[in-house]
Amino acid sequence: MASSENRWWWIASITIVTCSLVGGIWGPRTGLAAASEQDEIRNNLRRFSKILSLIEDQYAGEFDPEKAVFNGAIPVMLQRLDPHSQFFSPEAFKQLRDDQKGQYAGVGMQIQHRNGRTVVMFPFPKTPAYRVGLRPGDIIAEVNGETTEGLNTTEVAKRLRGPAGTTVRIGIERRGIEDLIEVEVTRARIPRRSVPVSFFLKPRVGFIRIDTFNEKTGQELDSALEKLGEGKLEGLILDLRGNRGGLLSQGVYVSGKFIERGQTVVSHHGRSSTERVYKAQTGNGNVLYPMVVMVNCDSASASEIVAGALQDHDRALIIGTNTFGKGLVQTVYPMSQSSGLALTTARYYTPSGRLIQRRYDNLSLYSYYASPCSQQYEPATDQVRLTDKGRTVYGGGGITPDFKLEDQKFNDFQTKLRRNYAFTNFAQEYTLARPNLAPGWEPDENTIAIFQKFLEKEKIVFATTDLIENESFIKRFVKREIYVSAYDLDEGNKVYYRLDPDVQKALGILPAARSLLEDGERVVAKR
Incomplete structure (x- = not known):
């Protein structure tokens, strides 16, 4: 049975959470109405405390009050507000802070x-x-x-x-x-590197991937651009696919690296919070080159801030699928016992005034998170806005790309290889037998023959036609895993993205991105 001291810490946590929520829902009041609301809160807390004590004392089975509060009462209360407000246990809050610190x-x-x-x-x-x-x-x-x-x-x-x-x-x-x-x-x-990959896809055309936005992202982006020699770049692919966001400050910094100083990056306001506008602090220093930003249905929050700002200011073309549509601002409140509360306090808007957040009313939590990546998903287009150069863009459902790509789909044979971890296991065996693999190694017909024997040994059923029809796919993933095993993850990632068909498509629209910088209306006319 938990001690009385612990029990009252849980109740105190709920008191703090409840007070925070009331402040967010009702805002400041005075007089009898405020007193009445406070009386109701205290009465509800007494009821909750009585129920918790009764369960703890009389329940027939094992009862963990901490789990009941952290995994039950508080999360359910927050879920009634929106999909992103949440309470962090001490362990989860420490993980959050580690992620943010990088x-x-x-x-x-x-x-x-x-x-x-x-x-x-x-x-x-x-x-x-x-x-x-x-x-x-x-x-x-x-x-x-x-x-x-x-x-x-x-x-x-x-x-x-x-x-x-x-x-x-x-x-x-x-x-x-x-x-x-x-x-x-x-x-x-x-x-925790948030910018794990940066290299030249071809002479003077760089590729940078940002996995998340933590406290180190701005520094890492600066280092990546310096390594690429930003002043001599003739094009840049910025990959935000699968990036679910992170710190707002870093999303603002990244956006500000590519637009003019003083231009708006994002704004947010809520019922109880006044509007705040974030602008580019340093700007691009008049260093301009064509840019293409890659996004998908898992690009969310700070990723959408970056994509939205660069799209609204006609600084880059966006390619991929519609983004997630997470435009709610969470303010993180540290609480007692090293726990924390992330409470939605405002909504994000792009420079043109587009709301990033999509609707979540009348949706289960599962449907909300699964919808953007489903084939049936259609983003909202009811908010129509214009970019700086007059292009039409839409709000209320994430960021709609300028050039749409279908998600890469794996066929049955490709799925079988991945589910059986064929590439990782083959790479381990291959590199153990060849510990001094020469730099620049390339898979050839002999490699495919060795891979075929490996599949037979592992009893992975296939037809000869499977190997023939999927040869480029096999070479891409074999090369990536062998580079990871023989060299390191950085080399493997360069191989993976260099051979990514969608990255090649992004390269293909760099000329359109150049036209956008020079003459926005001409690009609109061609679309």
Whole structure:
């Protein structure tokens, strides 16, 4: 049974949450109406406390009051408001802050639950896990001498993490090696790179991918542009696909790097918050080059702020599918016991006045999150606005791209290969047998023949025509995984994006992006 002290901390948490929500819903009042509302709040809290105490004392089964509050009462209350207001337990709030800071203490690898085992997807370059030789496909069998059998990925990750400078012993199983391999790894501060990839797709045409918007994003973007030699660029592809957002300040900074100083990036206002306008602080310094921004249905929040600002100011063309449509501002309130509340306090609007947020009334939480990526989804087009050069754009349902792409679909054979982790497992075997793979390695017909024998050994059923019809697909994914295994994740990612068909399509509209910079009306006429 929980102590009375703990019980009253939970009630206090709900009191703070409730007061915050009332402030958001009703706003400041005075006189008898305010007193009446406060009396009603206190009465409701007394009822809740009485019910919680009764359940704790009399319920027939096991009862966890902390779980009932954190996973039950508070989330349900917030879900009645909107899909994005949420309460963070101390553990979840710490994870949120680590994500925002762009670093954590650990060994530096991404793991995945696969067929009941915890498998290394890849070690991050220049991290402790990379330096001790952990490889994609390694199975984490033990941590500090204790088996990982029966543990999920989160539980294994918690055992691997710890203060920087401490050590952890990891026992791994590796294909082709019978004995358990044991390594001792010294934990360190691991950066969560938000700009993991930047390189030249072709001479003077750069590619930059932004995965998320954390406290380091602006610095990382500056470094990427400096590495590419921004002043000499003749084109840039900015990839925001799958980027679900992050810190507003970083979304504003990224947008401000490409538009003129003083131009509006985004504004927000709510029922109880006055309008606030965010403008480009530094600007592009008159450095202009054609830009194409890639988005998809998982591009949300800060990603939509960037895409919307660059589209409204005719600075870039947007290619992909309609974005998610998450334009609600969450203010994060730290609370007692290291917990936190993310409460929706306003809505985002693009420079032309478009509302980014799509409707969420009369939708289940599942439908709300699944809808943008469904084939039946049709974004709202009732809000019609104009860009700086007079192009028509739409609001109320995310950002509509200038050039639409169909999501890449995998056929049955491709899906089978991915579900069986054929590329990762093949790459591990291939590179173990060839530890000194020469830089610039390319898959050829001999590689496909070796891959065919591997599929036969793994009992993955296929027809000869499958290999012939999917040869370019196989070479793309084999090359990516072999580069990750033989070199590092950075090299593998460059291969992956360079061979991405959608990136090639984005390259193809750079001439239209150049025309947009020179003459917006001419581009409109051609569309």
